Amino acid sequence: MTDPLQDPRFFADPYPTYARLRDAAPVQKVVTGAGGRHSYLVTGYPEAREAFADPRLSKDTVRFFAGRPSQRDLHPAVSRNMLATDPPQHARLRTLVAKAFTTGAVARLRPCIAGLVDELLDSWPDHGPVDLVASLAVPLPVTVICEMLGVPESDRWLVCTWSSDLFAVGDTQRSDAASHAIGGYMTDLVAARRGSPGESLLDDLIAVRDGQDRLTEDELVSLAVLLLVAGHETTTNFIGNAALALLQHPESLARLRAEPQLLGSALDELLRFDSPVGIATFRYSTEAFTLGGTEIPEGVPVLIAPGAANRDPNRFPGPDQLDFNRGGAGHLAFGHGIHRCLGASLARAEAELALRAVISRFADIRPAIPAEELEWRHTRLMRGLTALPLTWSRGTPRST
Template sequence: MTDPLQDPRFFVDPYPTYARLRNSAPVQKVPTGSGGRFSYLVTGYAESREAFTDPRLSKNTARFFADRPTDRDLHPAVSQNMLATDPPQHARLRSLVTKAFSTGAVARLRPYIAGLVGELLDAWPEHGPVDLVAGLAVPLPVTVICEMLAVPEADRELVHSWSGELFAAGDPQRIDAASHAVGGYMTDLVASRRGSPGASLLDDLIAVRDGQDRLSEDELVSLAVLLLVAGHETTTNFIGNAALALLQHPDSLARLRAEPALLGTALEELLRFDSPVGIATFRYSTEALTLGGTDIPAGVPVLIAPGAANRDPLRFSGPERLDLNRGATGHLAFGHGIHRCLGAPLARAEGELALRAVLSRFPDIRLAHPAEQLEWRHTRLTRGLTSLPVIL
């Protein structure tokens, strides 16, 4: 059996593959990559929620690879970040940045985000065509997180390109090279901010490192890299996927225009319908366990697929249908448990303000090309369009 997650058709539309695997078994052993490697893939909703919170599934990748030879050359800022830690280290690192992404902090950012959305849409041509991804879904979250981390405007396009390379499925050399580029860049930025401190989130983290000694230097850089990359990748995909879903469902689009107050609820269904995260980051079993009726031995990789879980008919009736009346609360687009996406409130705010502005300003917006001609990013970790051409 070949790796089902490397089939070119999977990147265009993963849901038939997810459904086939889930119908076979909600947890099963699948080949991943080459050389006889394999993982246990979790596609069922109930099993995914359980796996997200099972302490026997570790995120400590450094421990996993300690006695396993590998030819990978990831920068430590990428391979050993907060996502790759377990309690109590994870709780210590997360506590240092939680406040910056709280509901209250995001509420204070909303006027800035709304103003930025307006500026981006003002730059669109009167009738189009325009690429909604390049003209909104990318620059909005990139600008917000770069402002929070004091990344100079001149460097932001380059930082975004490195971030995209980190998700290049099946191309470890590109991923490794990008990890060193972004890790080296953030190391230099930290040094620069030390010499000329300001009031950014990065400056706050440097102060914690230098003044209170609650971070090692490596932890400081890795935390900054994680915030930079995770702070925009998921939201970019979210905005693009949600816009496409609405453009493909004109009745839902018309209803949101008529009932703009519905958008908050609709966001949850849009997140469920086409999750911006297809397969969550790496876990491995520290001891043998049974999940979803499948025995998993100790010491093997376990992959949880929120994209599959969010289409599980045992949890969501008619999951292939976009239904704005659906109570989609409980979807796993942002994960679950202690590793649940720290930036979920910010992503929701950016998605809401972006979609609300597009719907109100462009009542005749439509796809410039048939959806079948759209290109999707070649990555199994995230799910997102490379571009979304629209006529205004």
């Protein structure tokens, strides 16, 4: 029996695999990884929503792996971050950074984000080709989160490379090396900012550490690493996936052009249709329980698949169709419960402003290569394109 989530066909199009597994059982035991290791995979919508909020599913990786032999060498800032904690520690850490990602805080960032989008699109050639991922989907969220954290401009592409390497499937050495590179970098940046403080989010976290002693040094660095990585990875995938979905559904794209006010609500359907997160981060059972009619024993990994749940036909009829009339409300692309993505509002704002600008500027934009030639990231955690080459007719009107 092989791992169904590491087949090359899965990375190109995971939805047939998700459908087959979900039809067999919404929760089931599957092989994951080498050596015949097993996990329980959750693909049904109600089961995934329940699992996201179930306190019997822990994210405390330190506790799970204690005393277990491991061939991994991840930097502690990566392996022991806020995503790998349970209450009450999780609530304490999340509270410290939540104010930077409130709806009001994101609203104040929108003019800067819009200006950055315009700046990036102004650099596009007159008629293509251009890679939307490299020229918009990556630099937009990278620049925003780096500005928030005070990462120097000269270091941003290096940080971006390390972040991408963290999710390299089948190359643990590369992933582990990237974790140490980015962990070491943020350790040095914390030290530099402490000696020359400014007004960034990282400075705010340092002040909490140095002023009120509510953060340990390890917690401070791990929060900085998590914000840096999570602050752009999901959004990059979201923008690329949404742009491709619109280009492959010209009737939906035409509707957004005719009804631009629809884009805000259309984001939910775009997130549902091709979730930027395929499999949520690690969880394990702290006791035996039943989920979706399946008995899950104590102490086993449980993988929740929002990418599969968002296409559950019992929750979203005709799930393989992009339908803005449905709205997509209730999707699980950002998770659910106490671990729901902290940066969801920021990701939505960045994607909305990026897509709105592309739609309004380029009336005849289209993929430059056939769909079957597009390359997808080889990671079951993230669902995203490595590149999206675009072209458009010479002389296509552009806004100024």
